[in-house]
Amino acid sequence: MKVAVIGTGYVGLTTAVSLAMNGHQVIGIDLVEAKIVKLRQGISPIYEPGLEEALKQVLENGTLAFSTKLQEAADADVFFVCVGTPEAADGTADLRYLYSAVAAIEQMHQASPKRRVVVVKSTVPVGTGDKVAELLSGCRELSVASNPEFLREGSALYDALAPSRIVIGAGEPETREVMEELYKGVDAPRVVTTRANAELIKYASNAFLATRISFMNELARLSAALGTDIVTIAHGMGLDSRIGPEFLRAGVGYGGSCFPKDTIALLQLAAQNGISLGILEQVRKVNATQPVWFLQQLQPFVPDCRGKRIAVLGLAFKPDTDDIREAPSLAVLQALEEKGAAVFAYDPIATDAVRQKFPNVTYTKTAEEAVQGAHAALLITEWKECVQLDWEQVYQKMAQPVLLDGRNAWPAKIVKEAGFRYVGVGKS
Ligand SMILES: NC(=O)c1ccc[n+]([C@@H]2O[C@H](COP(=O)([O-])OP(=O)(O)OC[C@H]3O[C@@H](n4cnc5c(N)ncnc54)[C@H](O)[C@@H]3O)[C@@H](O)[C@H]2O)c1
Ligand SMILES: O=c1ccn([C@@H]2O[C@H](COP(=O)(O)OP(=O)(O)O[C@H]3O[C@H](CO)[C@@H](O)[C@H](O)[C@H]3O)[C@@H](O)[C@H]2O)c(=O)[nH]1
Numbered sequence: 001m002k003v004a005v006i007g008t009g010y011v012g013l014t015t016a017v018s019l020a021m022n023g024h025q026v027i028g029i030d031l032v033e034a035k036i037v038k039l040r041q042g043i044s045p046i047y048e049p050g051l052e053e054a055l056k057q058v059l060e061n062g063t064l065a066f067s068t069k070l071q072e073a074a075d076a077d078v079f080f081v082c083v084g085t086p087e088a089a090d091g092t093a094d095l096r097y098l099y100s101a102v103a104a105i106e107q108m109h110q111a112s113p114k115r116r117v118v119v120v121k122s123t124v125p126v127g128t129g130d131k132v133a134e135l136l137s138g139c140r141e142l143s144v145a146s147n148p149e150f151l152r153e154g155s156a157l158y159d160a161l162a163p164s165r166i167v168i169g170a171g172e173p174e175t176r177e178v179m180e181e182l183y184k185g186v187d188a189p190r191v192v193t194t195r196a197n198a199e200l201i202k203y204a205s206n207a208f209l210a211t212r213i214s215f216m217n218e219l220a221r222l223s224a225a226l227g228t229d230i231v232t233i234a235h236g237m238g239l240d241s242r243i244g245p246e247f248l249r250a251g252v253g254y255g256g257s258c259f260p261k262d263t264i265a266l267l268q269l270a271a272q273n274g275i276s277l278g279i280l281e282q283v284r285k286v287n288a289t290q291p292v293w294f295l296q297q298l299q300p301f302v303p304d305c306r307g308k309r310i311a312v313l314g315l316a317f318k319p320d321t322d323d324i325r326e327a328p329s330l331a332v333l334q335a336l337e338e339k340g341a342a343v344f345a346y347d348p349i350a351t352d353a354v355r356q357k358f359p360n361v362t363y364t365k366t367a368e369e370a371v372q373g374a375h376a377a378l379l380i381t382e383w384k385e386c387v388q389l390d391w392e393q394v395y396q397k398m399a400q401p402v403l404l405d406g407r408n409a410w411p412a413k414i415v416k417e418a419g420f421r422y423v424g425v426g427k428s
Pocket of ligand 2: 123149150151152153154206209213246247248249250251252253254255256257258259317318
């Protein structure tokens with residue numbers, strides 16, 4: 001099929017590449033000229049494992065092209081809307097990019113009408129798909145589907161090619177048929193339902209995953225007080241198939257472009273409908289206080305941070321991404337700066353973005369360099385470059401051998417035996 005993908009960020013670019021790999025003829029559209037210039041050269045503006053190689057391949061095959069002009073996509077049958085829906089000042093989802101993309105589709109359609117499906121892939125509040133359909137009701141040949149995306153950053157292409165499920169929200173049978181045709185050959189369970197159900201499935205999934213993390217993070221505080229081990233507890237819990245092992249990792253809190261904004265957007269949607277989601281409110285409170293709680297563990301070892309050198313390892317909100325949106329590292333850097341610490345930070349790829357927010361931090365080229373002369377080293381993101389260290393060398397380099405493991409990813413037994421004072425999350 002001929003497909004246009006509007007927005008070439010994490011979701012749009014991955015969607016465009018995966019659809020092209022699956023044999024569709026795809027054109028990616030973005031307002032930002034610089035992105036399109038790079039993309040045409042086979043350069044990915046974002047870091048995602050495997051994405052740039054795949055991009056080069058589909059460009060070479062001629063199944064993917066890029067443009068800043070939607071008119072160049074006029075012969076497409078399907079228009080995916082993958083623009084950002086960031087958090088507005090009041091916590092609701094800011095839909096201005098979405099409506100502007102819809103207006104552009106309407107304009108293009110009126111100039112050359114034909115049967116087309118508009119697919120909202122951006123994460124949007126319940127009722128948005130229906131609103132888009134209403135806005136486009138003057139365009140008789142256009143229909144609207146909701147098709148939320150569940151990919152994770154760091155494994156985006158893999159997730160897009162092998163999704164856990166495909167959720168299709170569409171009323172008319174012809175629209176559902178187009179969506180089925182689009183995903184023909186992709187082996188994944190289908191949920192074919194209304195647009196509103198599809199929209200809520202997305203928010204509910206993210207809210208539930210965030211709830212699991214905050215539940216474990218709060219429990220980790222109790223576990224630390226009791227002298228029990230949250231990693232063993234999570235393992236024991238996860239073996240129950242009703243619970244499952246995923247998303248039980250206690251840490252320094254969740255970040256990223258989705259959980260923080262989607263949980264507040266869901267709370268706002270509920271409030272607008274007179275419903276209070278108390279559990280979700282607590283989930284967000286636990287997450288906001290988790291970096292603070294984590295940093296309190298530093299107190300016995302570094303009672304006064306002023307002038308003390310502290311190494312922060314890992315800045316991206318998770319490994320294998322350059323994304324720092326709502327990364328817990330930002331809260332940690334902020335708190336350390338307020339305490340007067342001399343911060344030395346390392347991340348394999350996210351340093352440039354953080355430097356703009358924290359110009360006074362010293363950014364190093366390796367983890368080993370960051371720990372040089374440090375009174376404590378903090379693990380915030382479990383990149384392998386931050387986890388697999390030569391502990392003997394680290395021990396020699398540090399001014400004081402103190403490790404605070406915000407992801408329970410360092411080898412506790414080994415580092416303790418090597419003489420470090422080690423504190424994990426939710427461990428004795
Ligand atoms: N990032 C994720 O892991 C992820 C996963 C699932 C769902 N989502 C959802 O997908 C949506 C997109 O997220 P993202 O992280 O890819 O955002 P992003 O910020 O990385 O990319 C959005 C892109 O859209 C472009 N854009 C904005 N308005 C446009 C317009 N009118 N025409 C053409 N291009 C336009 C921007 O220039 C940008 O390149 C959001 O609703 C998000 O919640 C994100
Ligand atoms: O047990 C866990 C699992 C994750 N995290 C943290 O949670 C955050 C989010 O991680 P993850 O969900 O892996 O990454 P995202 O790319 O944000 O993906 C989430 O958000 C996307 C955007 O909506 C959805 O599409 C995905 O399904 C959903 O997993 C990161 O800071 C992780 O460090 C934990 O602290 N403990």
